[in-house]
Structure formats: C-alpha cells, structure tokens
Amino acid sequence: MKKVLAIILGGGAGTRLYPLTKLRAKPAVSVAGKYRLIDIPVSNCINSEIFKIYILTQFNSASLNRHIARAYNFSGFTEGFVEVLAAQQTPESQTWFQGTADAVRQYIQLFEDWDVNEYLILSGDHLYRMDYRKFVKRHRDTKADITLSVLPIDERRASDFGLMKIDDAGRVVDFSEKPKGQALKQMAVDTTILGLTPEQAEQEPYIASMGIYIFKKDVLLNLLKESLERTDFGKEIIPDASKEYNIQAYLFNNYWEDIGTIEAFYNANLALTKQPQPPFSFYDEKYPIYTRARYLPPSKMLDCQISESMVAEGCILKNCRIHHSVLGVRSRVEEDSVIEDTLIMGSDFYQPFIECQSIDDDFMPIGIGKKSIIRRVIVDKNARIGNYVKIINKDNVQEANREQQGFYIRSGIVVVLKNAIIPDNTVI
Incomplete structure (x- = not known):
C-alpha cells in the first residue's frame, strides 16, 4: 500500500446538500453526531494502510482545513499525511475545478512527483466501510489499467449512476453516465455475472459505478494530459477509456450510500439508530472511523x-x-x-x-x-x-x-x- 496515493474529491458547491453546505465544504458536514463526512474515506484509507492522502476542495474549505489539521497528524517517522488542496490559479489553469478529472489535472505535477504505482480516487460524500487492500489486489491481479468499484442496483435508482456492461472476465465493455429512458433499458444486464443469485439479479439488473477508481499512474497521467476538454471521470474519461484500456469492475456488496442530498443524508443518519442491526455501524473495533478528539465530558x-x-x-x-x-x-x-x-x-x-x-x-x-x-x-x-x-x-x-x-x-x-x-x- 506504500505505492498507492489516495485522492479524495471534495465535490463542488454542494447544492444538493444546501443549506448544510452554506457555510462549509460538503466533506465537512457533520454525520452521526460527532464525525464529518470526510472522516469516512480517510478512515477507510488508514484502515487499509494507505497513509498518503490528498483532499481536493474549492468551496468554503476553512472548517474542513481546521478539522483535518486537528484530527490527522501522523508520526514524523512515516511518510503519512492528510492534506487539503484548494483550487488555485496556475500558469496552466486560471479557472476553478471544472469537474472531477479537471480537479486532479490541476494538481497533476504534484501527484506525478510521488513514487507510486497507483492513484486511488475517492469521493468525499459517501457512507460505507471498505478495505481498499482487496480493491488494489484485484486491480493488480487482473493487470488492469483502471478498476472501478461497482455495486448492483435496481431500476428506480439506476439513472442516478454511471452504468456499465462487463464480460465474463469482469472487463468493462460499455459505460454510460446517468442514462435515461431507452438508453437506460439498454444498460440492463444479467448481474449473476457478479455472483448474485437469480432472485437478486432480477431485482437489481444494473451494474453501477460507485465513483471509486484505481488508475495505473501512467494511465491516469496520459488520460489527463492528452485531452484538456475532458473534465469529468464519469462523463468523459471513463467512457472514452473503455475502448482502449483494460478497465475492470470490482464488486462491492456491502452497505454504501451516496449522502449527497438532504433526504439521503437525513435517512442515512437516522438509520444508524435502527435495532438490532443498523445498515452501517460505527461500532466496529477492527475498522474504526476516526475523527477529531474533543475531550468532552460525558452526557x-x-x-x-x-x-x-x-x-x-x-x-x-x-x-x-x-x-x-x-x-x-x-x-x-x-x-x-x-x-x-x-x-x-x-x-x-x-x-x-x-x-x-x-x-x-x-x-x-x-x-x-x-x-x-x-x-x-x-x-x-x-x-x-x-x-x-x-x-x-x-x-x-x-x-x-x-x-x-x-x-x-x-x-x-x-x-x-x-x-x-x-x-x-x-x-x-
């Protein structure tokens, strides 16, 4: 994992989560009473022994910077760090981040200098627990250029995601970002290919991208440098790359929720109170979720x-x-x-x-x-x-x-x- 660099995308203005994002960046929004959204991907990285972590953001980043500075300080004897990179003007780019891929592109010289083999691209507004070591292992075992973390999904939610078709070896052969109508119907597949039972496959006939990617270092650099017009991973980079590169799908079959809207955010928080077993639990000793230590008295x-x-x-x-x-x-x-x-x-x-x-x-x-x-x-x-x-x-x-x-x-x-x-x- 020392050869993996994690890049967490903080998102744009967070309009779907407004007014919670009125005074703070989306990754700095509180969750579960004491954590921040950014704590989820950062904790997953730490639990997966990935300690080189950048966070890209451009809106209302003061509270996010403060939280990261107070929560994550690695020993001086390691290369580990968690660092926020805000949008900046450079001779090459004098605009704000135009999309997920453009955000990474604007800091490409910094990322290029690291002696790593892979870039792990993550999102800052998802609630899930994932061991990225298994994800990286699958990427290396299949000799993939790009690996996408995917999950099966039903038709009701399918149009909100990037959808794909894969062959028997797990290689992505077609990719469509948020298709609607007939284009959506054409992306339906037999998801038993992912290991689902026929009953599950009937209920969830689509393979959706979670917005979590691993790129080989040279592949990502080439894709970002060869066409400056392509500014988004899901809409442009991934679909175009599927024709030339070996893109593999990695099945993630546990709880995952995109909490980028007020309703999803509200439901995900209150679901934590369910008994006897909530869909997501913060009470996991092996894979804890870290946050800032406040030293408060008991309630x-x-x-x-x-x-x-x-x-x-x-x-x-x-x-x-x-x-x-x-x-x-x-x-x-x-x-x-x-x-x-x-x-x-x-x-x-x-x-x-x-x-x-x-x-x-x-x-x-x-x-x-x-x-x-x-x-x-x-x-x-x-x-x-x-x-x-x-x-x-x-x-x-x-x-x-x-x-x-x-x-x-x-x-x-x-x-x-x-x-x-x-x-x-x-x-x-």
Whole structure:
C-alpha cells in the first residue's frame, strides 16, 4: 500500500446538500453526531494502510482545513499525511475545478512527483466501510489499467449512476453516465455475472459505478494530459477509456450510500439508530472511523425518556422525551420538550452557566428550549430554538426557502440553519 496515493474529491458547491453546505465544504458536514463526512474515506484509507492522502476542495474549505489539521497528524517517522488542496490559479489553469478529472489535472505535477504505482480516487460524500487492500489486489491481479468499484442496483435508482456492461472476465465493455429512458433499458444486464443469485439479479439488473477508481499512474497521467476538454471521470474519461484500456469492475456488496442530498443524508443518519442491526455501524473495533478528539465530558441526562437514539458526548438533556433521533456533541434540550425523528448537530462550544437550571429571560441559549416539539428536522450547529416552539411542518410543505426566518424545507424535511434563532412560540 506504500505505492498507492489516495485522492479524495471534495465535490463542488454542494447544492444538493444546501443549506448544510452554506457555510462549509460538503466533506465537512457533520454525520452521526460527532464525525464529518470526510472522516469516512480517510478512515477507510488508514484502515487499509494507505497513509498518503490528498483532499481536493474549492468551496468554503476553512472548517474542513481546521478539522483535518486537528484530527490527522501522523508520526514524523512515516511518510503519512492528510492534506487539503484548494483550487488555485496556475500558469496552466486560471479557472476553478471544472469537474472531477479537471480537479486532479490541476494538481497533476504534484501527484506525478510521488513514487507510486497507483492513484486511488475517492469521493468525499459517501457512507460505507471498505478495505481498499482487496480493491488494489484485484486491480493488480487482473493487470488492469483502471478498476472501478461497482455495486448492483435496481431500476428506480439506476439513472442516478454511471452504468456499465462487463464480460465474463469482469472487463468493462460499455459505460454510460446517468442514462435515461431507452438508453437506460439498454444498460440492463444479467448481474449473476457478479455472483448474485437469480432472485437478486432480477431485482437489481444494473451494474453501477460507485465513483471509486484505481488508475495505473501512467494511465491516469496520459488520460489527463492528452485531452484538456475532458473534465469529468464519469462523463468523459471513463467512457472514452473503455475502448482502449483494460478497465475492470470490482464488486462491492456491502452497505454504501451516496449522502449527497438532504433526504439521503437525513435517512442515512437516522438509520444508524435502527435495532438490532443498523445498515452501517460505527461500532466496529477492527475498522474504526476516526475523527477529531474533543475531550468532552460525558452526557448528562436528567430524568429523560430516550428510545432508539444516539447521543454524542457533552450533551445536557433535562426531563425531555427523545425518540428515533441523533443528538450531536454539546446538544442541549430543556424540560418537557419532545424530539422525534430528528438530527441535531449540536454545538461548537459551550456557553457560560451551561448547567444552570434557570436562564435569564433575555438570554436564549444554544439548543432546544422548554416545552418545544421538534419532529422530522435537521438542526444545524449552534442553532437557538426558543420555548414553546413547534417545528412539525404542519402544512406538509415539501420545498421552501425561508432563510430570513432561519430555515429551509427540503423533501418535507425542515432544516434549521447554522446559528439560526427561532423565537419563542414559533410554529413551523
């Protein structure tokens, strides 16, 4: 693995995850109450003994830089590093990243200098656990120029992915990025070729790219240098290369979720609370997910009723009811409040007198006030929600922009903005 360099693509402006990406890069969005999205691919690299890791980003990267600097410091006796590379102007390129391939191209001289055999290209907004050593081994065993990590998928979601056809040896013979209509029907294959049972193959007749690639070093350099017009791996580089190069498919048959939209992000977080076995678990001792160490006190729960929920460290919960929810670090919920089907991201800091039972009426603390009802909501960090507030989407609105009032609605999910103030007695 010392001969592998990992490149994590931080994504663009994150419009599908807006407003969570209003003040931060997409990889810096919180997940599971205490982690960031970027922790998933970085932890997978570390667990796979890949310690040379670059992260490419260009939007709102301050919080991402801060998190990486605080979370990942390798010993000075190794070559290991995790480094953020932001979009920059150079004599060769004076524009921002135009796509996934263009992002890598703009730093090609830096990557070229490393004495490695392969480049591992990853995405920064997926939730999964993967041992890249098996992926690299398959790439080397098949003498592939490019290897794509793939998974079988049903027709309902197929048009959101790059789809491919493969031969009996696993070689990609056709590739189409997000086909629709008749073009989609033509990409259906017999997925028993991947080892699926006939029943599974009938339900999932498409082979989808996960956006995870391994390139031979010289192959990637050639592809990026020979045509500057090709700016995206999925739309241009991979389909064009399938005619000339040995592109192999590697089956990944475990949990994987693209959490690049508000609805997918919300569902993936709340799925962590499922019993007895959630689809993805952070409780894996062999393959842990790493993040920044905060040294927070234990959570304090004063006469609370909590069910099917995850509560991060440093929270203070007073005589409240919490069901099927995820509460992030330093969350605060006052007495007689009800939290259901909700993701609360918590707070970046504590306020003075955080444990006081009585708070001055003129002071609205960070967190959820008294006798409030919060249902099917994402509450971003440092939000202040007053007393007797109801956030229940009473009119079942699917889409709304209420930035002046401190919230958006996406796919019926209310998203309270970071640092927002929701006054007492508000009903949403």
